[in-house]
Amino acid sequence: MVFNTDHKVIGVQYLVTTFIFYMIGGILAMIVRAELAQPGMQYLTRAAYNQAFTMHATLMIFLWVIPVFAGFANFIVPLQIGAEDMAFPRLNAFSYWLLLFGGLLMMSSFLVSAPGTGWTAYPPLSLLDSPGETVWAMSLFVIGFSSIFSAINFLVTIAQMRAPGMTWFRIPLFSWAIVATAIIQVLATPVIAAAMILLIFSRVTGAQYFVAIAGGNPLMWQHLFWFYSHPAVYVMVLPAMGIVSDVLPVFSRKPIFGYKAIAFSSLAICFLGFTVWAHHMFASGMNPTLTIPYMITSMIIAVPTGIKVFSWLATLWRGKLRFTTSMLFATGFVSLFVIGGLSGIFLASVPVDLHVTDTYFVVAHLHYVLFGGSVTAVYAGLYYWFPKITGRMLDERMGKVHFLLHFVGFNLAFLPMHQIGLEGMPRRVADYDPQFGALNLVVTVGAYLLAVSTLPLIVHALVSMKRGVLAGDNPWRAKTLEWKTSSPPSLFNWDEAHHPLVTEGPYDYGHKPAAKPVAAETEVARV
């Protein structure tokens, strides 16, 4: 059972593992916010504070948001395209075990004093930091390979393993998003792996790649790092957009508005994402004139993003919206992500960025994108696919409590950060000017509310797994293929009664009168 190659088991392994890392990262965030609740140093030394936020960011990015989508994709993508498993089941299992090993390696850096250089690990600081920095770099190298292997697996699976009739334009948008995501992972992750090797060599053997007086260049690290880490933002956001594009039509009882536009905008973001990395470096040592092309490409990314947002809104228009918890989180995603997108335009503008970069404005922006965006979509996906994964429904009332706490806590925690940053508080500081005290207290209260919001989820997910209402094959009356098999699906997904043969698009709602109760069996019989 443990060393399993079934994509569904591996998917669940990913989801559970990453959720545990999410909790650890969350506890670190609570520690950071406790220290920042009021001016002055209360609980931590400055060095420990730096370690706390560095590990918070690293765990949340590399061991939660990126791999949690790999978890969903593992479970859902083969089902959505009508495959029996992933193309390379053993490689798939290997990816998971690499991730777990890398994660444990990452945690072991606490044993030798965790890194305190921020997740960006700019040299020379990262060359002189505690021994945990080397462990940190090695574990990211391992996790990177997990990411590359699973991306190759998804690309081959989606290209080669589709069921009869599953043409490219009948692929559900979540799987489309995984295609775009996997392309980014395959092309960008080797670059961060190379950067980590250079960092490890510099630390262990005293190599001078990043030391200016020895002929190296500290800017080279920044370029290598961001060449991966900006596209990585899209690795974290594209699958979230895919989940929302799958959830909205089901609960609107309408086709997705502009299917091809959404699919192609994912590819456009995937391509453009490789051309914008230096917008993290507008105030750095790079030639200021070179910032202009990066500003233009960064702003252009707003266009495909806008296409998606407007298409989602148009999907709701004249629908029959059913506000299940999943739908609440999906619409919540649209609401919060737009804020992160808009603040991103400010950061893309070079002159404005010179003021706001490296401040709490950036902290607010990235949390609106990665928490308000990605994590909110993770919740939407969890409430949506939990019945398929476990065969039982999550409790809707508890889910709504969860949504309310999440939405209120999130905005309380991150909205004031915009103003804190504009007024002059830099990021990554253990202490700050007393003038920022009031707003920081509000932020801390919101952050703790956000932590509390996960409790109803954990409790009712555990209870529902055992005692939830039986879901049946297709509790949401959805049209995508994963709902046309049993819940949970059998070992090779499709038994005699559920044979995947695709004759229509993934979101063909409303074409025929659907007033009569439709059970999953009759649905399949019609197919």
Next chain:
Amino acid sequence: MSESHPSPVQQSTAGTSRRRALGNFLDRIDAWGREPLISPRPVRQAAPPPQGSRPNVFRWAVFAVVVFGLLIGIGALFTLINPLMPLAAAREATAIDTLFNFMLGIAAAIFLLVQITLLYLAIRYRRRSGDNEDGDPIEGNNALEIVWTVIPAAIVLTLAILSYRTFVNVRTAGREALVIEVTGRQFQWQFYYPEEDVRTVDVLRVPANRPINFRLTSQDMVHSFWVPNFRLKRDAMPGMITDMWVTATAVGKYPIVCAELCGAGHDTMRGSIEVVSRTDFSAWVEAEKTKAVDTSDPIAYGRSLFVKHGCSGCHTLTDAKAVGQIGPNLDGIGSRADRDFIHHSIVNPNAVITEKCPTGPCQANLMPQNFGQILTEAELNALVTYLYSQK
């Protein structure tokens, strides 16, 4: 929903009357948008047009323009009432604020447009209980999709052009600029005015209305020189020289902040910049140049050297008001070490690495190794005497 698959979600029937009232209100707005622009009949008698009639595009366009304009107005008003930025104290700051406020107006309008639309759609098209029908099979609309591709593209293109113009404006070299060399080092800013031959630490004094050319570098980590009231920052990189141009306009004292994580004491790396009139600046420079250093009292002289040469950036020494967290704590150093050891540790800091530093074990190569060259013999003696006096 079949009996065997009970719906997990049943809409509550309680409190429907309020929802119905809201729904009716929204239905009336919807009906208003479908009426012809000039009603042939008195409005009072006009029955709501049947569902599915074509929307009056012109009427909706007028409506959209009015709402969008209103939203931009609200955004602008908000900025005026609640300034999000600290006082603008430089020509560049005013230019960047103008750009920022313009972007904020547009962003606020888009924000409100999306959120209000989302809320409207969520209420207007919510499923009524008992309705298990699907919505209309609308797959897309080419005209609409072109509109929401072209308009955002036009907006970001405009913003890019405006940003470029502001960028050129804030990067333009001024004439007769005052050059200031800025050196960041762990947890301290050092300033040198090469033409005036004046040095200061953490406290910067500049004349108003004269272009200033900052030349930035770092002795150790990457630092970032940020004056929030100027809206400008630039990284100070080891082994490189970067530059920044600014013309201060408002007399006053403003913070200097390090904005790039540079180690355990990153948040303590703060200074201040005082903008004064040109005459005050000249007077200050003269005073600095002619200020004789009082070397008669070796303790006071040593203390001033301790501060001037940046020891306080890394070491804690209560007598000199130093709170550095990087190197060994020097309180009471005179009772632990003799004069030779102190002298040796300043000139050749790697010879003995103390075990315990405030944030962990001490590390070699952190302390600059050139104090033997920088300090004169007399200065070195005064510094050693001062430190040895700390019992």
